[in-house]
Amino acid sequence: MDDLKVLLPEKDIPERWYNLAADLPFQLPPPFNPATKSPLDPSALLGIFPKALVDQEISQERWIEIPPEVRDILRLWRPTPLRRAARLERALNTKCRIYYKDESVSPTGSHKTNTAIAQAYYNKKAGIERISTETGAGQWGSALSFACNVFGMKCRVYMVKVSYNQKPFRRCLMHIWGAEVVASPSDQTKAGRHMLKQDPHCQGSLGMAISEAVEEAAGDPKTNYSLGSVLNHVLLHQTVIGLEAKKQLEIIGEKPDFLVGCVGGGSNFGGLVFPFIKDKLDRPSLRIVAVEPSACPSMTKGVYQYDFGDTAALTPLIKMFTLGHNFMPPGIHAGGLRYHGCSPIVSALLDKKIVEARSLHQTGVFDAALLFAQTEGIVPAPETAHAIKAAIDIAKDEKQSKCIVFNFSGHGFLDLGSYEKYLHGELKDYPLPVHELEKSLGELPKV
Ligand SMILES: *Cc1c(COP(=O)(O)O)cnc(C)c1O
Numbered sequence: 289m290d291d292l293k294v295l296l297p298e299k300d301i302p303e304r305w306y307n308l309a310a311d312l313p314f315q316l317p318p319p320f321n322p323a324t325k326s327p328l329d330p331s332a333l334l335g336i337f338p339k340a341l342v343d344q345e346i347s348q349e350r351w352i353e354i355p356p357e358v359r360d361i362l363r364l365w366r367p368t369p370l371r372r373a374a375r376l377e378r379a380l381n382t383k384c385r386i387y388y389k390d391e392s393v394s395p396t397g398s399h400k401t402n403t404a405i406a407q408a409y410y411n412k413k414a415g416i417e418r419i420s421t422e423t424g425a426g427q428w429g430s431a432l433s434f435a436c437n438v439f440g441m442k443c444r445v446y447m448v449k450v451s452y453n454q455k456p457f458r459r460c461l462m463h464i465w466g467a468e469v470v471a472s473p474s475d476q477t478k479a480g481r482h483m484l485k486q487d488p489h490c491q492g493s494l495g496m497a498i499s500e501a502v503e504e505a506a507g508d509p510k511t512n513y514s515l516g517s518v519l520n521h522v523l524l525h526q527t528v529i530g531l532e533a534k535k536q537l538e539i540i541g542e543k544p545d546f547l548v549g550c551v552g553g554g555s556n557f558g559g560l561v562f563p564f565i566k567d568k569l570d571r572p573s574l575r576i577v578a579v580e581p582s583a584c585p586s587m588t589k590g591v592y593q594y595d596f597g598d599t600a601a602l603t604p605l606i607k608m609f610t611l612g613h614n615f616m617p618p619g620i621h622a623g624g625l626r627y628h629g630c631s632p633i634v635s636a637l638l639d640k641k642i643v644e645a646r647s648l649h650q651t652g653v654f655d656a657a658l659l660f661a662q663t664e665g666i667v668p669a670p671e672t673a674h675a676i677k678a679a680i681d682i683a684k685d686e687k688q689s690k691c692i693v694f695n696f697s698g699h700g701f702l703d704l705g706s707y708e709k710y711l712h713g714e715l716k717d718y719p720l721p722v723h724e725l726e727k728s729l730g731e732l733p734k735v
Contacts, residue, residue, distance in 0.1 A: 294536040296367035306527040308562040310350035317607040328604045336505040336513040338414035344521040365394045370536035375663040382683040388696040389533045398698030399556045400431035403525035408435035418442040418511040420504040422497030425623030426458025428516030433467035446472040446500040449492035451623045472497040479600035494627045499600035517553025526559025548694035550674035551578045552624045554631030556697040576643040579678040583718040584617035587645035594735040608635040612728030618718040621706035622670040649717040653677045654710040669698040
């Protein structure tokens, strides 16, 4: 059997999403209402999300049907290939087998379309006309713009200012799909104006942009809000990645020893690994590795506590590994990994030591990205390169022949500005801003 590129036929696009909540060996801490400091009534979310997604958010059903209309669009790029990085293995002179699930083949170049299509579909069905959202590097904004365009809806994207300026072509992509793009913090919302008054040069953060998008959706009955990561229903939609990968590995007779993914909010990581968590519980030697930037290290330097999902403290409190909702990460080039918190399910898995986390500096990450591009031929997104670097480190450390599978969350064709900086020696590593971190941890809500 050829293992360089394992392809599945179209009929093998999963028909159901896998809901890990049904199989967790522990109770997930519920979200809290910040006003009452008691568990949140899910109906409080109906002002900004359609009921179908709120139901998925709290569902305990193991399998949830993917609507045929959604599957029909997923067919544009799914099933995605599972590729073996054989030329990279040779360059590393490793005995390990390295595979990657290639989510870069989607229309917008990342895994984010998997949930964007599902979310736009449920909003459209609920009679919503417009979706507001935030975006960091622009991957989520472009995925949702595409999805809204598919279903004939309007879309407004608050884009973190540092990326708005660093990534003009992502902005253009969103315009191609008819979305409106606003640099955040902006003067269009109360939260944005408040931030600009405090710091007119604020470069923005995902937490800030979320505040603006949520504020807008809460104020308009025909506008809903959509989040590209973190929430349970988002990770649910991403499980098509792991379900397909599992089948592909079975076809070539492989069992993973390591599963690796980069983590911003945790969606591509969760999407790959959730369908393998039961295997991990049965076979503890399976190691599941989450990778984050050293400059924004929520899992390795954060605390596991209740916190807001956004800077302006508009969202419910969720228990997660967090750097504090006021943490302003340095302007590293993996914009999609600059989030102060992390998915509550991924956080709980980390807390229970079912998954492990490591952090990496960006110059080493770009070294790995270049080696990958030069051996395998695909230029990875800087976010993805975190997973690549970790997979390479594991392959170098392991003296025996192990099977390593990582999630190739997206390509870097619209991140070439960052690569140019790297090639000119202009990228540097940011030490963790310790004072910033102490300050933001000191501002965590008391629960
Ligand atoms: C958004 C993004 C990430 C990080 O988000 P997660 O929700 O943690 O997956 C990683 N890789 C790419 C290519 C992205 O676009």
